[in-house]
Amino acid sequence: MKILVRGTNWIGDAVMSVPALRELRRIFPDDQITLHTRSWADGLFRDADFIDELVTFDKHRWKIKDIYDNSQFLRDDGYELAILLPNSFESAITSYLSRIPRRFGYNKDARGLLLTDPIAVPEWKNRRHEVFYYLGLVAEIEKRVLGRETVSQAMPDLTLNVSDERKTAARDVLSRAGANLSKKTVAMGVGSTNSRAKRWPADRYARLSDRLKTELDANVILVGSKDEKDVSAAVAELCSSSPINLTGETDLGEAVAILSVVDLLVSNDMGLAHVAPAVGTGTIAIFGPTNPETTRPFGVNAEVIRKDVECSPCMLRDCPIDHRCMTRISVEEVFGSAKEKLTQSRLDAETQSFLDEIN
Numbered sequence: 001m002k003i004l005v006r007g008t009n010w011i012g013d014a015v016m017s018v019p020a021l022r023e024l025r026r027i028f029p030d031d032q033i034t035l036h037t038r039s040w041a042d043g044l045f046r047d048a049d050f051i052d053e054l055v056t057f058d059k060h061r062w063k064i065k066d067i068y069d070n071s072q073f074l075r076d077d078g079y080e081l082a083i084l085l086p087n088s089f090e091s092a093i094t095s096y097l098s099r100i101p102r103r104f105g106y107n108k109d110a111r112g113l114l115l116t117d118p119i120a121v122p123e124w125k126n127r128r129h130e131v132f133y134y135l136g137l138v139a140e141i142e143k144r145v146l147g148r149e150t151v152s153q154a155m156p157d158l159t160l161n162v163s164d165e166r167k168t169a170a171r172d173v174l175s176r177a178g179a180n181l182s183k184k185t186v187a188m189g190v191g192s193t194n195s196r197a198k199r200w201p202a203d204r205y206a207r208l209s210d211r212l213k214t215e216l217d218a219n220v221i222l223v224g225s226k227d228e229k230d231v232s233a234a235v236a237e238l239c240s241s242s243p244i245n246l247t248g249e250t251d252l253g254e255a256v257a258i259l260s261v262v263d264l265l266v267s268n269d270m271g272l273a274h275v276a277p278a279v280g281t282g283t284i285a286i287f288g289p290t291n292p293e294t295t296r297p298f299g300v301n302a303e304v305i306r307k308d309v310e311c312s313p314c315m316l317r318d319c320p321i322d323h324r325c326m327t328r329i330s331v332e333e334v335f336g337s338a339k340e341k342l343t344q345s346r347l348d349a350e351t352q353s354f355l356d357e358i359n
Helices: 011-016 018-027 039-045 064-076 089-097 130-146 164-177 202-216 226-238 252-261 271-278 331-358
Strands: 002-006 032-038 053-057 081-084 102-106 117-119 185-189 219-222 264-268 282-286 302-305
Touching (some): 002 018, 011 039, 011 271, 018 130, 032 039, 039 053, 039 252, 064 089, 081 089, 081 130, 102 130, 117 130, 164 219, 164 252, 185 202, 202 219, 202 331, 219 226, 252 271, 264 271, 271 282, 271 302, 282 331, 302 331
Parallel strands (some): 002 032, 002 081, 081 102, 102 117, 185 219, 185 264, 264 282, 282 302
C-alpha cells in the first residue's frame, strides 16, 4: 500500500509529530510511506529512518493553482491512504482532489465532508501534550484499517537522526566561525518568529552569555532564522564578550546538524527548542505566555523554566502589561540549570569513555 502523510506547518509541530510517524512505520512495516510537507522540512527529515520518501512543496498563501497542481501531482502517484497531520482545510481539499481512496484527519475547520474517515477531536486536546494528538490519529487508523489497538500503548519516540557527514560539516562550520571545539559549546535561541511575548529579555541573554563564557569557559553560539537576526544582534551588542552569531546564516538542515553537536541549547519557546532534544542535545526552554503542558519540548533531556504567574498561559503575542512571566525568571536560575546540565554531560562523557576503554 502507498501511504501519503501530509506534514505539519511549523518546526515544533513537525518534531512533535515524529512519534506518530514512527508508529506509522511500525504498524505498516512493508508499505511505502511518503511524507508530503513544506520544503523547509527537508532539513529535519533528511536522515529519517521511518519514511521511504520525502516530497516537498512551497506554500504561496493558499493559491488555488497551487492546490490544483499539488493534487494532480499526487493523483498521478496512486496513493491509497492519506493521513493529514495538520488541521487545515487546504490539506483536506488537496487530498480530496488527489482522489486518494481513504483520507484520515481530524474533523476540524469544516472539512469533515472532504475526508472518508473524519476523526473527532479528542476531548483532552488542550490538556495533554501535542505528541499524543498526532499519536491519537495514527491509533485510530490502526484500529479502522488493521483492526488492532497497539499504538495507544506506545512510548513516544521523538528521535531524529543526523548523519555523521552532517555532524562533521556542522563542526567545520563552528570551527570556521571561531569556536574552540575542545570547549563546551552552548547554543542560544534568543528569538521567536511569531511572538515577542515568548522572548526572555535580551539583556538577560547577554548576561547569561557572559557568565557561560567567563565562568564555564564555554563557546556561546546564537542560532535562529533570518527573521530573528535583529534580536540576536541586540543580544550580541549587549554582551561584554561577543558570542558567535550564526542567526540567519544557516538553513534549517544546517541548524539541526549544529544542534546535534553542541552540548546545550538555551532558548525561548521556539522550533529549535523541540529540535535539540530530538537530536540528543540537552535543552533548557524558557516559557512564559504558552502552555508547557501541551507544547513543551518532549524528552528526558529537556527542561522547562517558567514562573507560575496569574496571567500565564495567556497565549498572547505581545504582553499588554509588564511581561512578568518572563522578567521574573532570573539569569542566576537559568545559569544554574545550564551549569548543572553541562557538568552532567561531562560526567556522562567520562563514564562512556571509561566503559569504552574497559570493553
